Amino acid sequence: MRLRQEPIALMADIEAMFHQVKVNPEHRDALRFLWWEGGDLTQTPMTYAANRAKSNFYEDYVLLSxxxxxxxxxxxxxxxxxxxLEGFKLTKWISNDKEVLNTIPFESRHAGVKEVNLGxxxxxxxxxxxxxxxxxGDQFAAKVQVPTRPASKKGLRAVVRSVYDPLGFICPFTIKAKLIFQDESRRKKNWDxxxxxxxxxxxGGLGCATSSHLHHFCDAAQVAYVVVTYLLLVDNEGNARCSFVCGKxxxxxxxxxxxxxxxxxAAVMATRADQTIKSEIGVPLEESVFWTDSMSVVKYIANLEKRLHTLVANRISAIHEVTEKAQ
Known part of the structure; x- marks a missing residue:
């Protein structure tokens, strides 16, 4: 999510990092990289790059925008x-901006970028x-291949499990394949x-936003339930921009x-998505709004007195735990 926040994106890999390294707390101050905003040494220094490193690494990969x-x-x-300074070499650099790539040493660029004439x-x-x-084009994409697996439950499961879609871009398509698999299971079909x-x-970039909100839309049918989340940004002139964040x-x-x-x-899944996104996205958020077309859900959430069935009560409790009724 953070890689998609701003228009200029960077990614790199630590070369040959086979061990996890932990620095003792008493030594950490000696490893900070100090940065003075605007070069003004009278101001309080910031650990600029250190903060970037802390919040933008996934295992040995750094991704930031x-x-x-x-x-x-x-x-x-x-x-x-x-x-x-600690023996880690950042390599395999890529970016969606040629000006940035031109400043990366040739030997440290990603192999696919080395072969490109940046001019x-x-x-x-x-x-x-x-x-x-x-x-x-600075876009995420999905590579579509005609499945070579047999048209059986085993083949269908292999195809579905081979799809890697952490942000749910192609969830509307993969959910259909999962429905077919479930239907075959209901028919008690053999694997082959x-x-x-x-x-x-x-x-089958934040620009000059003055307010930011998450909007979660949840829905369900007899066969599946889903949630999709959008980030709504409004600037000081009242102009609004809406961006897809993720779906499930x-x-x-x-x-x-x-x-x-x-x-x-679906409503519970929306509240869990909200907690995950707020902890990871790194954008100051004013509030989260949850949308459902089910009056039953609205009444369940509003009910604070009537005793409910255990399944319903547990889910209502999960919703109340992390949200307010007005949301």
Missing amino acids: VTEPKEAIIISRQLRHLLS CEDLPTERALGVMWDLN EDITKQNLHKP GRLAPLKQLMVPRLELC
Whole structure:
């Protein structure tokens, strides 16, 4: 999510990092990289690159985004220097900005970028933590391949599990494949038995924002329940911009539940998504708003007196724990 926040994105890898390293608390102050805003030494220094390193590493990969190429150039230099002090070499650098890439030493660039003439050729498509990233268009993409697996439960499960989609970009498509798998399980089909004919042919930067809100839309049907989250940004002139953050979908359990209870499950999933996004996105948020088309869910949440069925009560408790009724 943080890689997508600002227009200039950077990614790099620590070379040959096979061990996790922990620095004793009493030694950490000696490893801070101090930065004075605007070069004014009278001001309180900030641990600029250190904060970037702390919040933007996933295992041995650093992924971050900033507003301007100049800022990206400064941060990439600081990170290379900061990590080199302890023997870590940042390599395989890629960015969606050619000006930034030009400042990265040639030997430290990603192999796919090394082959590109930055003066006249388009940037390639690389992977950011397993997700395809079209650097030239600065878009995430999905590579579609015709499945070579047999049209059986075993083959379908292998295809579904091979899809890596952490932010739910293609959830509307993968949920359909999961529905087919569940239907075949309900029919008690063997793993290597051909899929039922009717199933085989089923169609398948923040700018100057003055306020930021998360809006979670949750819904359910008899077969599945889903949530999709958008970030709403409004500037000081009242202009609004809405961006997709992530989506998630789950199949309804084989033991059939009534739709109102599935709608409640979707609402719980929305509150959990809210907690995860708020802890990771790194954007100051004024509030989160939850949307449902189920009056049953609204009444469940508003009910503070009537004794409820255990399944409902547990889910209502989970919602009340992290949200206010007005949300």
